Amino acid sequence: MTQNTPQDNKALTLKLVVMTLAMFGFGFALVPLYSVFCEITGIRSAIVETDASQVIETPDIDREVTIEFVANRIAGAAWEFEPSVTKMKVHPGKLYSTTFFARNLLDRPITGLATPDIKPAAANKYFQKTECFCFTEQKFGASESRDMPVRFIIDPELPEHVDTVTLSYTFYSQTELASAAR
């Protein structure tokens, strides 16, 4: 063992500094990795549009699943936002549509974005949306209100033990997002 050769120290120090920087980068790499992991495993509902032309309706009329609709706003938001129906009984394999109502309470135009969540998580990959207001930004004029459509089909492969699925949306306005960031 040679003692304290400056070159050795420099080389090892450099390696450790590189390792430190790599781990700092890894911290940030966890962000996309996390999203990919959640989507692959179906933990989080992907905002993925199912192509309507690909959907073949094979209704399972012997089975009935309850779909609950929930609308959330973040506290203090200048929105009205609610589902037009809160509950629906559906047959897997059949296309249904419903709407969510939103009103801009401000006297200036705003842009909103909805993020969906499906519970139980096990139902995530069987809940297919062929049309949804969550796919795009929703622009509202001053005090404008409208019904926003959702078309969906429950995959008949939905596990037997799931008899109720809750679809909830949280509606954010991009303005609030900007102000939340201060």
Place this chain on the structure above:
Amino acid sequence: MSQVDTHSHTDHHDDHHDHGPAKGLKRWLFTTNHKDIGTMYLIFSLVMFMTGGAMAMVIRAELFQPGLQLVEPGFFNQMTTMHALIMVFGAVMPATVGLANWMIPIMIGAPDMALPRMNNWSFWILPFAFTMLLSTLIMPGGGPAGGWTMYPPLIQQTGVALPFLIFAIHMMGVSSIMGAINIVVTIMNMRAPGMTLLKMPLFVWTWLITAYLLVAVMPVLAGGVTMLLTDQYFGTTFFNAAGGGDPVMFQHIFWFFGHPEVYIMILPAFGIISEIIPTFSRKPLFGYESMVYATASIAFLSFIVWAHHMFTVGMPIAGQLFFMFSTMMIAVPTGVKVFNWISTMWRGAMTFETPMLFSLAFVFLFTIGGFSGLMLAIAPADFQYHDTYFVVAHFHYVLVPGAVFAIMAGVYYWLPKWTGNMYDETLGKVHFWMSTIFVNVLFFPQHFLGLAGMPRRIPDYATQFADFNMISSIGGFGFGLSQLLFIYVVIKCAKGGVKATDKVWDEPRGLEWTLSSPPPYHSFSVAPEIK
């Protein structure tokens, strides 16, 4: 081997070495000497231990009775948050780094740390980091109060203190990463001839592994808190669902750092205990190699168990099972260690000086903390225990009679070597017994409180929890006061006392005991030969 007297200017080969410490404040500001820096780390850690301890006293005083008596709930939450940050980053970590600075060079026969200037820098960042952190308490809106885990969105309600908290954490991170790099380079490049890796003392081994953990996870924490900062001030949405982020992701990033962090605090403690028990059992450490492999296994496993801190976030069953079983697997190498310590004592000629008493208490009480950890690892049971005082009892058992007792054991063990004087054995034993009795009075009832459903981080509680909280608070005050005795014993020893021999103890093993007590300012200028 050269045993150079501090004041003799003879026996030196290297002319540009100065031969003794500089005088006055400059000695401490500009020192690159591992012994000086180790001393500063240890003193700093003691100051922080008393600061964080004072906050714990505020917490226990408020919880002495149900109802709000002494402090506002907001201030109470600042106390719990700051107590944790100060104890983790200010007390336990600098104490183990201080011990590493003092002991690693003289344990491996090196003249100093490999990167002495960086060593000075990594210490002197700390006082600034903690001044900044503590200054948040007098800012408008007060200090951070969202818990030391800093979960968004709650932590983002912190007022102007938030950037100060984040930059303080960045500085602590920079300090500990530099310290860790220094330790790795020292151990890899500076060992005396013949000191192969598997001849290194176990304290050196545990620190080598700890240093790698630090390099691997402190940057991840730095990244996580940087994301909090940019979310708050620069409009990013890492943890904001409105912009496609997810607050739960912060918990994953935090605990990817946080779980290895608990081993960063405990592995050096394992090393200290592995030095002390053989000395006072007068037997070599049982199963040296298995100790090394167990330490490495614990370090590896610490990277794949983080989500057991967050079983209740709504994880799939498969995830819960994975993290539950991987967590339980850690009990295997930890068990190897505990059994090795016990086997070391088996049929040894044991004596019970203060360092040994603290080590024995460590083995016993740390194991209790380990077992409550196993209970928490059971995912279905964790839903009951999560965020209750049971968790508080668990991590205080592994950190106080665990890490802190081991550090104190190490201080008593090496204090005669550092100062050249024996500490007062009677007072040391009084300190031990008071600490051990009160630490159990303090934390044991918290298990019952947690199982009965008392949540953590609350300033007030339902009256059915009153009795156990009062007992716990009494234990808290007793434990706090006992530590004043510790300070007295250390100062008394530093000022004088019975002169210590070079060996100090009966049959200690290791190069540090071949040096004089106190060791010369520059030791091992010529490397010792290891057979």
